[in-house]
Amino acid sequence: MVRLSKVIHRDHLLLAGLVGVIVAFFSLTTFAARAYRGKQQQFGARWYERGRAALRQNRASDAVADFRNALAYSRDDDDYRLKLAEALMADHRPQEARSYLLSLWEKEPGDGRINLELARLAAMWGDTPQAVRYYHASIYGIWDEPTAEHRWQIRFELSEYLLQRNTPQDVKAAQAELVALAGVLPPQDADRQMHLGTLFVKAGLYPRALTAFQTVLADKPNFMPSLEAASEVAFRSADYTTARNYLLPIVAQKPKDEHFLELLNLSELVIRLDPSQRGLPAQEQARRALQDFEIALGRAQKCTPTDSEVATLLDQARTLRPTRKNLASDPGALGKTMDLVFKLESASTSCGPPSLEDKALGLLTQEQEVPR
Amino acid sequence: MPAGAAVAGSPRERRLLREDRIFLLLSILIGVFAGLAVVCFRMTIDATRWIFFGSGLLPPRDRVVLVPGVVGLVVAFLVIRFFPRVRGSGVNQTKSALYIYDGYIPGSTIVGKFITAALAIGSGQSLGPEDPSLQIGAGLASLIGRRLKLSRQNLRMIAPVGAAAGLGAAFNTPIAAVLFVIEEVIGRWSAGVLGAVVLAAVSSVVIVRWFLGAEPLFRAPGYRLESPGELAAYAILGVVGGLAAMVFVKSIKWLRPALKALPRWTQYFLPAIAGVLIGTIGLRFPQVMGAGYDYMDQAMHDQYTWEVLGILAGLKILATVLSFSSGTPGGLFAPTLFIGAMVGGAVGGVERLLFPHFTGPLGAYALVGMGALFAGILRAPMTSVFLVLEISGNYAIILPVIISNALAYLISRSLQPAPIFDLLSRQDGLDLPSLEEDRERAVLRVEDAMRVPTQQIALRLQALPPPEVVESLPDEFFLVQDVSGYWGGMSKTRLLELASNHDSAAGAHAEVVPHLHPDHPLDVAMRRMGDWPLLPVVHRADGNKLVGVVSLADILETYRQPGPALHELPEPAD
Numbered sequence: 009m010v011r012l013s014k015v016i017h018r019d020h021l022l023l024a025g026l027v028g029v030i031v032a033f034f035s036l037t038t039f040a041a042r043a044y045r046g047k048q049q050q051f052g053a054r055w056y057e058r059g060r061a062a063l064r065q066n067r068a069s070d071a072v073a074d075f076r077n078a079l080a081y082s083r084d085d086d087d088y089r090l091k092l093a094e095a096l097m098a099d100h101r102p103q104e105a106r107s108y109l110l111s112l113w114e115k116e117p118g119d120g121r122i123n124l125e126l127a128r129l130a131a132m133w134g135d136t137p138q139a140v141r142y143y144h145a146s147i148y149g150i151w152d153e154p155t156a157e158h159r160w161q162i163r164f165e166l167s168e169y170l171l172q173r174n175t176p177q178d179v180k181a182a183q184a185e186l187v188a189l190a191g192v193l194p195p196q197d198a199d200r201q202m203h204l205g206t207l208f209v210k211a212g213l214y215p216r217a218l219t220a221f222q223t224v225l226a227d228k229p230n231f232m233p234s235l236e237a238a239s240e241v242a243f244r245s246a247d248y249t250t251a252r253n254y255l256l257p258i259v260a261q262k263p264k265d266e267h268f269l270e271l272l273n274l275s276e277l278v279i280r281l282d283p284s285q286r287g288l289p290a291q292e293q294a295r296r297a298l299q300d301f302e303i304a305l306g307r308a309q310k311c312t313p314t315d316s317e318v319a320t321l322l323d324q325a326r327t328l329r330p331t332r333k334n335l336a337s338d339p340g341a342l343g344k345t346m347d348l349v350f351k352l353e354s355a356s357t358s359c360g361p362p363s364l365e366d367k368a369l370g371l372l373t374q375e376q377e378v379p380r
Numbered sequence: 381m382p383a384g385a386a387v388a389g390s391p392r393e394r395r396l397l398r399e400d401r402i403f404l405l406l407s408i409l410i411g412v413f414a415g416l417a418v419v420c421f422r423m424t425i426d427a428t429r430w431i432f433f434g435s436g437l438l439p440p441r442d443r444v445v446l447v448p449g450v451v452g453l454v455v456a457f458l459v460i461r462f463f464p465r466v467r468g469s470g471v472n473q474t475k476s477a478l479y480i481y482d483g484y485i486p487g488s489t490i491v492g493k494f495i496t497a498a499l500a501i502g503s504g505q506s507l508g509p510e511d512p513s514l515q516i517g518a519g520l521a522s523l524i525g526r527r528l529k530l531s532r533q534n535l536r537m538i539a540p541v542g543a544a545a546g547l548g549a550a551f552n553t554p555i556a557a558v559l560f561v562i563e564e565v566i567g568r569w570s571a572g573v574l575g576a577v578v579l580a581a582v583s584s585v586v587i588v589r590w591f592l593g594a595e596p597l598f599r600a601p602g603y604r605l606e607s608p609g610e611l612a613a614y615a616i617l618g619v620v621g622g623l624a625a626m627v628f629v630k631s632i633k634w635l636r637p638a639l640k641a642l643p644r645w646t647q648y649f650l651p652a653i654a655g656v657l658i659g660t661i662g663l664r665f666p667q668v669m670g671a672g673y674d675y676m677d678q679a680m681h682d683q684y685t686w687e688v689l690g691i692l693a694g695l696k697i698l699a700t701v702l703s704f705s706s707g708t709p710g711g712l713f714a715p716t717l718f719i720g721a722m723v724g725g726a727v728g729g730v731e732r733l734l735f736p737h738f739t740g741p742l743g744a745y746a747l748v749g750m751g752a753l754f755a756g757i758l759r760a761p762m763t764s765v766f767l768v769l770e771i772s773g774n775y776a777i778i779l780p781v782i783i784s785n786a787l788a789y790l791i792s793r794s795l796q797p798a799p800i801f802d803l804l805s806r807q808d809g810l811d812l813p814s815l816e817e818d819r820e821r822a823v824l825r826v827e828d829a830m831r832v833p834t835q836q837i838a839l840r841l842q843a844l845p846p847p848e849v850v851e852s853l854p855d856e857f858f859l860v861q862d863v864s865g866y867w868g869g870m871s872k873t874r875l876l877e878l879a880s881n882h883d884s885a886a887g888a889h890a891e892v893v894p895h896l897h898p899d900h901p902l903d904v905a906m907r908r909m910g911d912w913p914l915l916p917v918v919h920r921a922d923g924n925k926l927v928g929v930v931s932l933a934d935i936l937e938t939y940r941q942p943g944p945a946l947h948e949l950p951e952p953a954d
Contacts, residue, residue, distance in 0.1 A: 019402055022528055023409070030412055037416045041591045044423045051435040077436050080674045084595045107682035107743060114602040 052081030056088060059095060068099035086112055086119075093125055102129055120149035124162055131169050136178065139169065156192070163189050164203060171210050183211045190216060198224045198231065205237055214245040232261065239271065246375045248275040248282075270364075277368035283346060294335035297345050300372075301330055303365045304352035311359035318355050324348055349373075403534060403572075404579055407541050410524055411580035414517035414545035415587025421494055421516060422550075422592070425509055428502025429670065437666075437674055439504065444662045448655025448669070451503035455496050455708060456651045463492025466709045470515030472805045474543045475565055475812045483522055483535035490519035496709040500651070504669035506658055506699035510550040511711020517546020517584065537573060540565045541580045548581035549588045551713075552597055553770035557581045560763040564801065567815035596773040597673065600680045603744040603777050611783055613738045617727045617745060618752050618784035622791025624723050625756025628697050628716075629796050629803065636705040637807050647707060654706035658699045667692055668699045671714040676721040676750075680743035686729025693722035712800070716757045717750045717771075724749015740780075747772050748784045755785035756792035759799040759816055764789075826905050827898035829938035830917045830928030833859070837914065838867075838926055839875070841888055847879040857913045862890045865924035867916040869893040898927060902935050909935070 059074030075092035082088055089108050096105035106129050112122045127142030143166040151158040163185050170182035186207055193200050205220030221238035224231055239254035255272040262268060279285070281303075283296035305325055311318045330345045350373040353366065362370065432447045433439035439447075459467055466489055477485045497512035521542025525535045540561050548557030558574070558581050566573060605611070639650055661668055667675040679689060700715035728745025731738055747768055755764035764785045769775060798806075798814075805812040838859045844850070850872070860870045868890025870878075878888055894908040896917045909915060909932050917928035 019528075023402065023405065026409055026524065026527075030409060030416070033413070033416050037419055037591065040423060041419060044426070047430070048426075051430075055435070073436075073438070076674075076678070079677075080437050081435075083599070083674075083677065084593065104682050107680075107741065110602060110741070111599050111681065111743070115599070 048081040052078045068095055071095035072099050118149050120146045120151040123149050167207050195223045214241050217241045248278045251275045278371050281368050290336045294332045297335050297342050298332050300349045304349040307356045307366050308352045321352050407576040407579040408583045410521045410542050411545040411583030413520045415549045415584035417516050418513045418549035419591045424498040425502050428498050445659035448504045448659045449652045451499055452652030452655035455500050456648045458496050465489045466492040467707050469804050470511040471801050474518040474539050477539040478536050482532050483539050485519040485522040487523050490516050500708045500710050505703040505708050507703050507710025508671045508714020510713035513546040513550035514543045518543040541576045544577040545580040545584035549584040554581040554585045556763050556767035556770050560760055563760045597771040600743045600747045600772045610738050613731045614780035614784045618787025620727050621752030621788035622756045625792040626795040629800050631701040639705050650706035651708040654702040661695050665695055668695045672718040679721045679725045680746045682742045686726045689722045689726035693719050716753050720750035720753030721746040748780045751781045752784040752788035756788035761789045824902045826896050826900045829934045830930040833926050833929050844879045850876050850879045859916050860890045867926050
């Protein structure tokens with residue numbers, strides 16, 4: 009037993025010596041590995057920066073090579089992979105980009121950036137349902153600060169994509185996205201409110217567009233782009249009184265801008281010619297209807313006599329012969345007269361260039377055809 | 381391997397007891413050592429590449445031919461003058477240590493392999509760091525074992541333990557490393573070996589992950605089997621992989637001995653010539669240079685068209701055959717995976733063109749291709765499956781991997797019967813056991829040797845024949861069934877006594893003899909036979925049911941017969 013304990017004692021010494029060697033080897037390796045990792049990070053960061061610079065300069069092919077080099081030094085760096093995927097997309101190699109993005113997505117399915125790139129890829133391939141899924145995953149995904157701004161930005165991008173598709177279903181979906189955005193965008197963020205208003209216009213939601221522009225104007229009453237956009241939207245919405253209110257300061261600042269000048273004149277004319285405005289006394293309504301009748305008749309008479317539709321309408325006008333007294337006392341006669349006015353204006357569109365009054369009556373005609 | 385729970389008595393027994401106490405602890409320490417060495421080895425390879433080619437993946441054109449050529453000269457000089465034993469496969473050298481050299485791997489081999497392989501791989505030779513890592517691990521284990529004055533038995537087994545640590549650290553795959561060493565080096569499972577190998581592999585992997593990170597070697601895109609029909613696509617990949625493996629192995633089988641047969645002075649130039657040729661390929665396809673892990677990653681991410689992948693697979697086979705056959709130190713694991721990834725990607729690309737409804741990502745094909753070529757070239761089917769799972773961290777890929785690997789293995793085996801490691805050992809004049817042949821060799825069992833029991837050798841005590849009949853029986857020993865139903869033995873003298881007195885025969889007990897079952901290997905029968913002339917073979921479910929008898933002569937006669945198990949002789953190594 010004494011001999012056995014001696015052997016065991018010797019083993020302990022040998023193992024202790026071995027552990028000592030391991031500790032020394034470990035320390036040396038730690039030192040070397042630190043230098044090695046430092047070098048790797050240095051190389052990786054250098055190639056990464058070169059790649060970013062190349063991407064900024066639209067040298068996508070160089071950027072791909074640079075990011076690949078960077079990735080060789082840090083295979084697990086998701087930033088490098090993501091940038092490589094972006095560079096591949098910029099280099100029109102979506103299939104290759106998709107593969108990197110999918111492997112990233114496997115690891116971080118909730119990452120906002122990865123979902124965004126996958127959404128763009130799906131959008132590029134026209135796979136709208138998939139794109140929308142990825143866009144939504146991106147909107148509700150994880151983002152670095154400022155999180156909210158990233159999310160707004162992506163919802164804008166999604167809305168633009170859907171509006172670009174321009175199918176009734178996609179436009180409807182875009183409208184829903186924009187309405188959701190309107191609920192969260194801060195009122196003082198003029199740029200985004202302007203962008204929102206513009207997209208609402210594209211989506212055909214004029215009243216919401218007007219609200220967005222008016223939100224900006226509430227903070228910056230003389231902000232010209234907002235005034236211009238609001239006036240245009242109000243005009244398109246046939247809200248000529250509001251349009252005139254925004255057009256007046258625009259024209260005051262830009263008296264030589266023919267477009268806005270014409271919009272102002274038209275707005276004022278429409279306001280003056282419209283017999284159906286609320287609160288008008290019967291006499292004034294009759295006066296306006298008679299004035300409109302004269303304008304429409306004048307334009308129709310310029311048409312060639314062979315135009316059978318116009319000729320028929322002219323016959324009706326001659327038979328009708330409205331008077332101010334008649335129109336003021338008989339609401340039915342006023343309605344018939346205005347109907348004839350609208351028909352005459354519609355039929356006379358090819359009868360020479362319209363006067364400003366004709367244009368105003370044309371707008372009233374459109375308003376009549378398409379309810380506000 | 382622990383030599384068993386010996387009772388402390390003789391000095392030898394005391395030594396074995398002492399080794400039992402420290403062996404598992406030693407396995408952990410060997411794992412740590414091997415892990416540290418592999419970390420240093422990998423860092424050295426990278427540092428060498430940075431020095432030679434700069435930090436970019438694509439080598440500068442002015443150096444791409446020059447560097448492998450010049451470094452090839454240096455490597456050849458070092459190998460021939462200072463480290464002659466670093467040439468060739470580390471797997472075979474570890475097997476040599478186990479089966480021939482009593483676990484001895486010289487320290488100079490570790491140093492030599494480290495330096496020359498790092499130079500060769502860093503300069504762009506088409507070889508991988510895993511096989512050298514395996515050998516470095518085995519060498520360190522051998523060195524430590526010698527320092528601790530382990531018994532010869534344990535010294536032999538400690539080299540494979542180090543090999544598992546080295547391989548596990550190189551691939552960052554502990555399970556695959558354990559399986560490979562069991563499958564290809566040791567060839568058998570036992571609790572002691574398995575425990576030591578597992579501990580060493582795990583501790584080395586822990587060390588590597590500590591220093592170099594825990595992520596799997598590749599991050600393949602996600603894979604999901606959409607329909608069972610897709611498995612057919614992977615079966616095709618298995619077939620192509622098997623053929624590619626056959627081409628690769630046959631090329632080495634032909635070129636390596638041809639180059640070895642050249643005059644000795646030419647050996648100084650062979651690695652350089654191989655380097656220049658590979659560098660020339662590298663001018664257009666730099667992907668084939670070095671281990672190529674970054675490019676495998678790219679192949680997995682759809683970065684190449686199927687045409688390019690096919691070209692890369694072909695060129696990598698050529699480049700690796702050149703590098704390896706020229707005697708440049710380095711391993712075949714990484715090139716095997718590279719060829720597999722490229723073949724897999726190419727097959728996937730073609731299938732995608734022909735059958736657009738197969739939706740699997742190209743990365744999945746590349747990954748499965750790696751396994752297929754690993755199974756086809758290195759002929760370690762179990763390891764190939766687990767390796768793919770471990771290097772990708774993706775379990776969903778297992779079905780395609782199993783199908784593809786099995787097919788590649790079977791095709792490679794039928795077209796090229798000798799596995800590459802056996803081929804290399806025979807080319808080097810070593811007669812190492814072929815573990816694949818061992819696995820495939822049918823085991824002779826008791827049922828192959830047993831005879832039908834007749835009434836002349838198997839009797840029931842309750843119904844003994846008359847004494848004159850017993851007297852006339854030719855044998856001196858019989859199997860008898862006593863009243864309890866037990867089949868035992870009895871001498872003729874005793875049987876005659878009982879036959880003369882039927883009353884005492886009914887209550888007599890047979891002599892206890894070892895029993896056998898039909899499925900027992902003949903090795904078990906031999907061990908149990910002892911001095912018994914005859915043993916009963918009884919049914920496993922009913923020990924009283926005699927199904928046969930077997931004697932030593934029957935066993936020897938069975939071994940003498942040329943059966944299907946003995947017909948597979950080793951293929952000549954040219």
